[in-house]
Amino acid sequence: MDFNEKVYRLCSQIPLGRVSTYKLIAQKMSSKAYRAVGQALKHNPNPPIIPCHRVVESSGDLGGFGGKLRSQKKIRLLKGEGVEIKGNKIVDFKNKLYRFK
DNA sequence: AGTCGAGCGCGCA
DNA sequence: TGCGCGCTCGACT
Numbered sequence: 001m002d003f004n005e006k007v008y009r010l011c012s013q014i015p016l017g018r019v020s021t022y023k024l025i026a027q028k029m030s031s032k033a034y035r036a037v038g039q040a041l042k043h044n045p046n047p048p049i050i051p052c053h054r055v056v057e058s059s060g061d062l063g064g065f066g067g068k069l070r071s072q073k074k075i076r077l078l079k080g081e082g083v084e085i086k087g088n089k090i091v092d093f094k095n096k097l098y099r100f101k
Numbered sequence: 102a103g104t105c106g107a108g109c110g111c112g113c114a
Numbered sequence: 115t116g117c118g119c120g121c122t123c124g125a126c127t
Binding site: 021022023026032033034035036037038039041042052055056057058059062063064065 | 118119120121122123
Binding site for chain 1: 108109110111112
């Protein structure tokens with residue numbers, strides 16, 4: 001089980017209308033390589049299977065794909081899934097946060 | 102309170 | 115082999 005495979009697995013476990021954070025994912029795999037998680041998702045080998053756009057920063061911000069990158073469409077898609085986004089922040093982030101039980 | 106720097110793991114040059 | 119990244123947190127200001 002490679003590092004990024006775990007990441008992919010966890011991401012795919014995120015229910016519809018929920019989001020998660022890099023930190024939680026890293027902690028779930030007993031690592032503190034938060035950035036590595038982001039990189040793994042960035043390289044994302046299975047776009048349709050892995051909802052990388054549901055993974056955001058722990059502060060509730062979208063992260064790199066929201067404000068910095070031009071991936072505004074992902075936000076649009078995310079909204080369509082039930083995750084409301086205001087600017088580059090997630091509305092009721094804590095409420096929608098999925099903790100990988 | 103806000104800013105700065107370090108540290109993790111993987112991918113690419 | 116070395117550096118950067120879709121980040122996070124602790125320490126200092």
